[in-house]
Amino acid sequence: MDIAGIRKDYKLEALDETGVAKNAIEQFSQWWEEAVKSNIEEVNAMVLATASKEGVPTSRIVLLKGFDANGFIFFTNYNSRKGLQMAENNHVSLLFFWKELERQVNIIGTVQKTDTKTSDNYFFSRPVGSRIGAWSSPQSTIIDSREVLEQNEQQYKQQFGETVPRPPHWGGYIVKPKSIEFWQGRSNRLHDRLLYSLQQGNSWTIERLAP
Structure with a gap:
């Protein structure tokens, strides 16, 4: 396969300063609704990039579970690699790629844990199997084999039954955006790129970037 020759010409839509919302969250909400209506598989999948205090980056796919004027929410294991990196360096980015709409959204901001109520509400909305899984996996640590996970799963099933509490090492994060592109x-390849930057007073500036 000629990897260098793989390309696609994008022709679906345009993005113009005169046709967008003045508020970045409102603009995201508009694009989000269009993405949902387009029946994109796992429309809430986003790349979360974190970095250690030394600046060594890592990235992975996580799932958006909510957003509002305050920021973008996801849930994970606090003791995972991403959790440990966010504890020592709270600067992160989120990236959505909706290829069906030929769109990307890149969010840069700071992250903090959500309150206990938010974490509890989401955790107890999950299927029992997923709740057991949160206890069973020592996420990001080295294990000898898959049997470790399976044994842990059986242990916690017997311990909790259908009443599974939220682990103290599991909960939510909210990314508070500084900029959204x-x-x-x-x-x-003459793509449209509009950068929203948060200003004092919670207003946003809008600037066009060269592709």
């Missing part, structure tokens, strides 16, 4: 694919 909206990217719309255009023909001949």
